[in-house]
Amino acid sequence: MPGEQEWHVQPVEPEEYIGKRLDRVRFVVGSHPLNSRLEGEINVTVFLYEEEVIGGISFAPDYDGAPYYLDSSY
Template structure:
């Protein structure tokens, strides 16, 4: 009896461990194809497609992480997208300004899209170790680089979205 239980436990463990490798690679839909072409036009070498996510946010979320850190590195204001579904097409690329920040020499990018149109995106270094910190813009800039007087910009942001 113990032998049967042991065999069953081993079989379950093997099935659980092998489940991840059985997952099919995500396929490029229409939005992903647009995003991939955009990234290639920007000079990035697309290594892989990592799938998509859909998200939305409300005005109050613009004062909280992670929504605030995503939108503070966009050149497009968030106002037209409050309450709307935003699709994030996720890729790993090379030849990006953040490639040398971590040991893998490549970068994760998320292209943000609404109704098939690119509205912005984020990037962060691809690393074997977990990373902390705020998002970078799609082209690897920090919020401080995009808003030279960051503290003044932040005060205006908080006043606008806390109303």
């Protein structure tokens, strides 16, 4: 499934949103919990369905770019 790594760290199941429009908003965040483990820029992408946040990811593009939960856990 496309985006499987991103869906793995979501609080919701992807099946609920198959065929529905999801919007994504990306931010560069300072003082994110990932900064305690990784140096450099931390990005956060928030997933929206009908203008409601349903999940998102945080990641460090200077490293492997692997997605973490929004709060940096995995």
